Amino acid sequence: MTTERDPNSDIDIEALARRYAEEREKRLRGDAVSQYQHLEGKFATFDADPNAVPDLVRDAVIREVDVLVIGGGYGGLLTAIQLRKRGVGTISIIEKGADFGGTWYWNRYPGIRCDVESYIYLPLLEETGFVPSERYARGEEIYTQCRLLAEKFDLYRDALFQTLAESLIWDEKNRRWTVTTNRGDRIEARFVVSATGLYSSPKLPGIPGIETFEGPSFHTSRWDYGFTGGSADGDLVGLHGKTVGIIGTGSTGIQCVPPVARAAAHLYLFQRTPASVDVRGNRPTDVEWYRAQPPGWQRERMMNFTQWTSGLPQAVDMVSDSMTDLFREKAVSSGMEMTPEQREAAEILKMERVRQRIDSIVENKETAAALKPYFHYFCKRPGFSDNYLQVFNRSNVTLVDTAGQGVEKVTPRGLVVGGREYALDCIIYATGFDFMTSYTRESGLTVKGRGGVSLDERWKDGVHTLFGMQTRGFPNFFVLTIVQAGTSINYLHTADAQSIYMADLIAHCMSNGIETVEPTQEAEQQWVDLCVSLSADRHAFFEKCTPSYFNFEGKRPREFELNSPFGGGPLAYFEYLEQMSANGFAEKLEFH
Incomplete structure (x- = not known):
């Protein structure tokens, strides 16, 4: 039986703050984000697509299009769908994978699910009639829905799969982007939308000797079912009799550990x-x-979730899950008017209950103590599971807690921690992806705008955008990202708002004979200044957080100083975009 602390009981805030600081110090490293390495060079084999047709050969494509979308995940899909709805002419999509799906194409590890409720995460449910089988959909089901969207809106017709866009060059004379790919394609596009995804560039830990391990090893986004057997539903028969090591206890590790x-x-x-x-x-x-919901229910439910998780309690909590309950108790007791102190108290109580839950489930006290997180709730992406903690009661599972130091080295036989070698038959890296670092590095794109100026050069001192989507000197070029954009815990809410804005603006240009659009210098600088001013509290908070990808592993590089979400929150951001569309894009943009 679970025994929870009385919500009104005293918590020693000062002692807790000291513990949080101590745990942070254990994990700080001088190399910060540089401690990771990309799937390239000697690690290129880690990046192989286990789901694609090997050695695909096709003729190079030469074509002209109105809009080229780079990326076939939800961001690219939603953008292309909104363009279709507005009758925009020719649309092509370039996608690295062998099908649509993005994150849900690449990540097929066992146990994969979305942490956000299916009814607000899977887009366009009302239009497609798609019914998620569960409240939190399995990855395979989300991948299926991605393909259904592509079929419904006729996006397969001009899609180029297993293809990497490599360079985008602006042709000032013709007012078109020339896009080339790794397959020799040459596409002339009036508009380009880059939707390469938030989690598209896998990373490996820079552990000495990582290339020397003699057994199978792979990143979770390139799961090797040829070795493990089974499927995302489990039954990993290839692991019978094997000793396996997993590095990583983020949301991916939480999901793949039980199977x-x-x-x-x-x-x-x-x-x-x-x-x-x-x-x-x-x-x-x-x-x-589900079928009894009234028209418009999904957008209403999505907005209600974003309001609650943004710290703006509503009269009704439509989703009512472990994300929205963070502020629910304090909101009720305070009559929906919450002070910053009340919000902080709610967050502290939430983490205390998370730690109490560990004690109520994990039988070994030493293991339970090692599993307890000591950091503020918003310092790292929270995880959710009904079976992760329970695995530590199994006799065949050992938690190797490195006390914040990580694995010391990889040997041909296994991993070394605390001077002890753990012999392994397989190593699985649940070590995540680059996040809000360098756009060009994460996307793999070389982008050159007006006058041959590269995006790398333009952003050498940090990202400069309007609404996180457009940058001056790069006409008709859009980036779908959360850098300098308002992001919800439900990323699809942000992608939905951005796709509608971009489609409205592109349709506006095409229907009014406008050849190019870009931000004015003044509007771009005003947005950057606003982002900086509203991010001060966020930066101060994350500087005190335990290292994670949220705070660039505890040390923000100078060139990434501007690489943060819009500090005003998603609701204010959505309002900015809606007002621009409602006003016919009458300001902030330069048209020719």
Whole structure:
């Protein structure tokens, strides 16, 4: 039986703050984000696509289009769909993978699910009639929905799969972008939308000797079912009799650990920082309830979730899950008017309950203590699971807590921690992706705008945009990202708002004979200044956080100083975009 602390009981805030600071100090490293390496050079084999047709050969494509979308995940799909709805002419999509899906194409590891409720994460449910089978959909089901969207809106016709866009060059004379790819394609596009994704550039830890391990090893986004057997639903028969090591305890590790634990002879989980793991509360969809929802229900529910998770409690909590309950209790007790102190108290209580939950589930007290997260709730992406903590009660699972130091080295036989070598048959890296670092590095694109100026050069001192989507000197070029944009915990809400804005603006240009559009210098600088002024509190908060990808592993490089979401929050950001569209784009933009 779970025993929770009385919400009104005293918590020693000063002692907790000291513990948070101590845990942070253990994990600080001088190399910060440089401690990771990309899947290139000697690690290029880690980047191979296990789901694609090997050695695909096709003729180079030479074509002209109105809009080229780079990326076939939800961001690219939504943008192309909104353009289709507005009757925009020719649209092509370039995608690295062999199909649409983005994150949900690449990530097929066992146990994969979305942490955001299906009914507000999967887009256009009302239009497609798609019914998620569960409250938190499996990755395979989300991938299926991506393909259904592409079919419904006729996006396969001109898509180029297993293709990498390499360079975008602005032709001032013809007022077109010339886009070339790794397959020799040459596409002339009036508008280009880059939707390469938030989690598209996998990273590996820079552990000495990582290339020397003699057994199978892979990143979770390139899961090797040829070795493990089974599928995303489990039954990993290839791991029977095997000793497996997993590095990483973020949201991916939380999901893939249970099925690996069920299959392997022994699992060693190597932990640098414990995760915050709350109740998921998954259940099958009540189809009768689902079909009875009134028109417009999905957008209303999506907005309600974003309001709650933005710290703006509403009279009704439509989603009512482990994300929205953060402020629910304090909001009720304060009559919906919450002070910053009340919000902080709610966050502290939330983390205390997360730690209490560990004690109530994990039987070994030493293991339970090592699994407890000591950092502020918003310092790292929270995790949700109904079966992760339970695996530590299994006799074939060992938590190897590195006390914040990480794995020391990789040997041909396994991993070394604290001077001890752990012999392994397989190593799985659940080590995540680059996040809000360098756009050109993450996307793999070389972009040259007016006068041959590269985007790298333009952003050498940090990102400069209007609304996070356009930058001066790069006409008709849009980037779908959360840098200098308002982001919700439900990323699809942000992608939806941005796709509508971009489609409205592109349709406006085409219907009014406008050849080019870009931000005015004044509007761009005003937006950057606003982002900086509103990010001060955010930066101060993250400077005190335990290292994670949210704070560039505890040390923000100078060139990334501007690489933050819009500090005014998603609701204010959405309002900016809606006002621009409603006003017919009468300001902030330069048209020719």
